[in-house]
Amino acid sequence: MADALKIPAQDEALVKARRRQIFLAVTRVLARKSFHQATVKEMALEAGLAAGSIYMYLRSKDEILLLLADSMVGELVDVLPEIRAAAGDDPRRELLAVMRAALDVIDRYREAFAVLNHEVRYLEQRVEYRAALRESLSPYKSALAGPLERGRALGLMRFDDLPSVVEALHMLCSGLAMGASMLAKTDKETYWREIAAIAEGRFFGAAG
């Protein structure tokens, strides 16, 4: 209802399908080149649309970034209920499960995720996008912040500054996608083992 008429109101279902089509196409293109090297035409063609047709579903190239955020966070949100159910009322289990679910999404779209993670910074500065972006991202943020706060309240986690910890945990997960340089083509499970260990405090093991 909010952005009901952004674009000549069309068949709701078609729009949804096309946007999914475009998201997946963009995801494939970004595996090959950067967001700035990739042209709108290229992404449209990859999605099976004519050069100009992408503008029926998107108002600008930058809006592709919003689409990425929406779609990826959407995939995370889809599994949250299940996670919460399984975690019962153990915030530690829930937090780790959310991180693991995030890692799954990140692994699915590594390069596109890396792009999004970087571009978000500039998108936030543009008034036209700020609100929409915040809204897209907030479920993810909350999914981390929720168990953190509960964990702290229950004395199961120790930290002072929530945003710092949210960011830190997010970065730990993001590493899988960002680590083109530092990280060899490590697979998801290997990476997960290490970051889970760090989060759980098993890294600085022995002495202490």
Add this chain to the structure above:
Amino acid sequence: MADALKIPAQDEALVKARRRQIFLAVTRVLARKSFHQATVKEMALEAGLAAGSIYMYLRSKDEILLLLADSMVGELVDVLPEIRAAAGDDPRRELLAVMRAALDVIDRYREAFAVLNHEVRYLEQRVEYRAALRESLSPYKSALAGPLERGRALGLMRFDDLPSVVEALHMLCSGLAMGASMLAKTDKETYWREIAAIAEGRFFGAAG
């Protein structure tokens, strides 16, 4: 001896000074806009040079990224001897000190660091840059990898996959710069306290 170097044997010192000038200017420009929004002209002018003069010290816009890598890692490298001296033969102390030093550099050039951290991925794919980039980055990588390996050998740290841990710790530090979205304008010390706690295993405190 006459024409010793292939590249204009120019005044060695002048080149060094100008490159520093450019580095700092780029750093300031990137605080305002993305690498792709920023024009070469803008960066040159910010450095007090005419539009075309930047090409006396850089072969292309992309080489600016190499300059960023060189300069930032350089600043880290400068403090490594001191760190190593202070750490004695305690790998845990050394690792934390390196992370802290990295965080200091990151904090000094937040936005430029974020740009570099992202663009590195594309630079690595370009054969012309790969070697130079690897060389620029390797001291940083080693500074983390060194104490990690020693720590593991001494049973002071527990992990299986070195690259994953290097990347994870790097990401933990990077968070300060990347967290435009997730992280409020948290200051360095606040952020450090949290990631140090995570690394040291104090995060999942209590129970465990």
Add this chain to the structure above:
Amino acid sequence: MADALKIPAQDEALVKARRRQIFLAVTRVLARKSFHQATVKEMALEAGLAAGSIYMYLRSKDEILLLLADSMVGELVDVLPEIRAAAGDDPRRELLAVMRAALDVIDRYREAFAVLNHEVRYLEQRVEYRAALRESLSPYKSALAGPLERGRALGLMRFDDLPSVVEALHMLCSGLAMGASMLAKTDKETYWREIAAIAEGRFFGAAG
């Protein structure tokens, strides 16, 4: 059948028309300035296209030279059947008729021809253009070489080195366009009379 051609399967006819449009415009621009003084924008505008639109039909400025070669040789090729029919099996008549036809084309596009005649040398050195250029030019070359070889076989012409003679006769014709310096604004017929006389051996007349 759907995506038969690699290059935009664009409307074949449109491409042809636009290329002709561009050829004629370039021809007009080159009457005023050199190839290197003339900007791509200027040529596009002269052709009634927007600055960047010329790149829908040409991959680079240098490809304009290929277009010149194609177009001019094309105009010569168009009249060759007629010439051959009229010449019967007299190689001398055919050779002179081909030279005359070449002179007609040269006269039609004097300056553009002069440009092409010069730039061909550099185009040939560029691997990307070599093959295409050779192919464009070869019908002209053959149109001269054919009657020459037949003439020699019949004892009607005397020469040893075919390429030298082809070049010499080509130069005789080209003179009309190149002679900005040496040649006053001599008209085509006057010039033709003299070079035909030279070729036919009537120049060093009398004695001998």
Add this chain to the structure above:
Amino acid sequence: MADALKIPAQDEALVKARRRQIFLAVTRVLARKSFHQATVKEMALEAGLAAGSIYMYLRSKDEILLLLADSMVGELVDVLPEIRAAAGDDPRRELLAVMRAALDVIDRYREAFAVLNHEVRYLEQRVEYRAALRESLSPYKSALAGPLERGRALGLMRFDDLPSVVEALHMLCSGLAMGASMLAKTDKETYWREIAAIAEGRFFGAAG
């Protein structure tokens, strides 16, 4: 005396030597690339001068073309007295000897000659250069026109339009340098045999 003070009057002999140095250097550079690809800096360095120093001997890049004309025609002029002596009062011998001498110069500086031959057209259009260019070129022109007029007066040569014939004979010689495309790497003597034959009327031999 004409252009005595064009440039801060210096040691006459030094200027002459430096200009020769530059001429030869330019000649070498043009064997590798076109006049427009070649940079002033490159030519200066090839001449053993610093980038800016070439401007002590030349007022602009275009003046290099004037230098080429001066130098090449100068080399032709040097041998004219000898040619005239040897030719006695046979205009046919003299004409052929001049053409042969021109061919020698052309062969010596093939690429540079080709450049000059083309650029002359644009130089003539620039008022600042017209007079100087005409003056440089005129000895060559006259060397051809002289014997032609005498030959016609004596009934030894047949033609109507002098400029056309001058141009045609010039083109015949120039072919050696221009024939990058049409002419294989034919050597001077081979080419000379053919154009001499054409000029002498031996080409359309037999029948007639």
Add this chain to the structure above:
DNA sequence: TATGAATGAGTTTTCATTCAT
């Protein structure tokens, strides 16, 4: 007389976006 660092105008080329069909 010679140098070479600096300049900044000028050029090619790309590409997001529009709109007639």
Add this chain to the structure above:
DNA sequence: CATGAATGAAAACTCATTCAT
């Protein structure tokens, strides 16, 4: 709804020329 030709603004990069030393 969809297309894809056309647009034209923008940007990286080059290089002739100057001038402080």
